[in-house]
Amino acid sequence: MATILTHPIIPLTLGLIATRDVLPWRLVILGMLCAIVPDLDVISFKLGIAYESAYGHRGFSHSLVFAAALASLICLFSKQLKSDRIHIWLFCFIAAASHGVLDAFTNGGLGVAFYWPFDDQRYFFTQRVIEVSPIGVARFFSERGIAVFQSELRWIWLPCTTVVTGYHLLKSYFK
Numbered sequence: 001m002a003t004i005l006t007h008p009i010i011p012l013t014l015g016l017i018a019t020r021d022v023l024p025w026r027l028v029i030l031g032m033l034c035a036i037v038p039d040l041d042v043i044s045f046k047l048g049i050a051y052e053s054a055y056g057h058r059g060f061s062h063s064l065v066f067a068a069a070l071a072s073l074i075c076l077f078s079k080q081l082k083s084d085r086i087h088i089w090l091f092c093f094i095a096a097a098s099h100g101v102l103d104a105f106t107n108g109g110l111g112v113a114f115y116w117p118f119d120d121q122r123y124f125f126t127q128r129v130i131e132v133s134p135i136g137v138a139r140f141f142s143e144r145g146i147a148v149f150q151s152e153l154r155w156i157w158l159p160c161t162t163v164v165t166g167y168h169l170l171k172s173y174f175k
């Protein structure tokens with residue numbers, strides 16, 4: 001995985017670009033949670049489920065079908081979220097699916113089961129530039145954790161910050 005601090009950056013970036021009638025803050029925050037949810041599957045290690053199993057880490061919970069199902073579930077709360085179902089679905093789908101996409105850029109562990117349940121195979125992108133995050137909090141606060149965070153700053157935080165800043169600068173320029 002990329003770290004739990006970094007996955008929510010993708011939906012936050014979208015939230016900082018969109019207007020509040022399209023993506024109200026409560027929906028943005030929910031989207032940030034959607035980007036973390038796939039990694040709840042680390043509990044599979046405690047349950048003795050093999051990493052390479054479809055129900056193991058980076059298995060079904062990192063798939064596009066899971067992201068679509070999670071987005072559909074959240075659409076049931078469109079009234080409370082004060083947004084259109086289509087916006088809710090698209091945003092939550094992108095937020096949850098972005099998790100697997102970032103993981104597929106990491107340089108360790110097994111790949112991502114993007115196409116579960118149709119295909120259990122694990123996939124990586126060819127450019128595996130992001131340092132894989134250690135699993136577990138204790139190992140995260142280590143020298144290795146610092147290297148991971150530096151890598152995430154470079155490959156995720158910096159591009160996202162550039163997109164948000166660039167967008168708002170252009171917007172104010174053309175206003």
Ligand SMILES: [Zn+2]
Pocket residue numbers: 001002038039058062099100103
């Ligand atoms: Zn993950």
